[in-house]
Amino acid sequence: DQQVKQNSPSLSVQEGRISILNCDYTNSMFDYFLWYKKYPAEGPTFLISISSIKDKNEDGRFTVFLNKSAKHLSLHIVPSQPGDSAVYFCAASARETSGSRLTFGEGTQLTVNP
Amino acid sequence: DARVTQTPRHKVTEMGQEVTMRCQPILGHNTVFWYRQTMMQGLELLAYFRNRAPLDDSGMPKDRFSAEMPDATLATLKIQPSEPRDSAVYFCASGLVLSRRHEQYFGPGTRLTVT
Numbered sequence: 001d002q003q004v005k006q007n008s009p010s011l012s013v014q015e016g017r018i019s020i021l022n023c024d025y026t027n028s029m030f031d032y033f034l035w036y037k038k039y040p041a042e043g044p045t046f047l048i049s050i051s052s053i054k055d056k057n058e059d060g061r062f063t064v065f066l067n068k069s070a071k072h073l074s075l076h077i078v079p080s081q082p083g084d085s086a087v088y089f090c091a092a093s094a095r096e097t098s099g100s101r102l103t104f105g106e107g108t109q110l111t112v113n114p
Numbered sequence: 115d116a117r118v119t120q121t122p123r124h125k126v127t128e129m130g131q132e133v134t135m136r137c138q139p140i141l142g143h144n145t146v147f148w149y150r151q152t153m154m155q156g157l158e159l160l161a162y163f164r165n166r167a168p169l170d171d172s173g174m175p176k177d178r179f180s181a182e183m184p185d186a187t188l189a190t191l192k193i194q195p196s197e198p199r200d201s202a203v204y205f206c207a208s209g210l211v212l213s214r215r216h217e218q219y220f221g222p223g224t225r226l227t228v229t
Contacts, residue, residue: 043223100162104156
């Protein structure tokens with residue numbers, strides 16, 4: 001049972017344009033959501049997070065949007081840069097019931113073309 | 115710059131051999147996780163510890179995998195005997211469960227190949 005799904009295995013955008021990565025979840029107990037970025041031969045790096053009491057969190061070029069009614073979150077990168085090319089994982093946590101364990105999506109490979 | 119470290123970075127071994135992977139979490143973090151990444155499964159949680167006590171190891175094949183934290187600065191994941199299907203990248207992550215923020219910080223991984 002895949003509780004966190006990233007339906008797009010890959011995404012290609014032009015430098016300077018917006019990248020939108022999407023993630024859907026099924027478990028209504030999830031109350032904290034995170035995005036990680038992973039380069040080849042490295043571990044995932046924490047990027048940005050959002051609590052379920054918010055619908056938006058912004059950090060520089062990165063913004064995460066949460067739509068609880070649709071059980072959907074998205075990561076916007078504006079403007080996209082070639083260095084953003086990586087695999088992006090979304091993750092979710094049900095803090096009250098599962099403590100700090102995270103459930104990860106399968107990842108989306110983002111390629112930003114110069 | 116605090117980081118999670120993992121050794122070895124690469125391991126090639128023959129089927130049936132014992133494999134031990136080590137992780138040094140970030141100093142002060144109270145939670146340690148072991149993940150496995152394969153092409154098919156994404157990031158799969160194997161086990162995790164809070165304050166060195168195992169909280170959940172339901173993701174691990176119990177007959178061959180074991181995870182321990184001998185002290186606060188060392189976590190180990192052992193496979194005995196190893197099988198070709200264990201070939202994957204194994205990540206350790208640590209975090210500090212504080213103020214309801216649950217970010218985890220990952221090490222660079224151990225790439226295991228079992229022939």
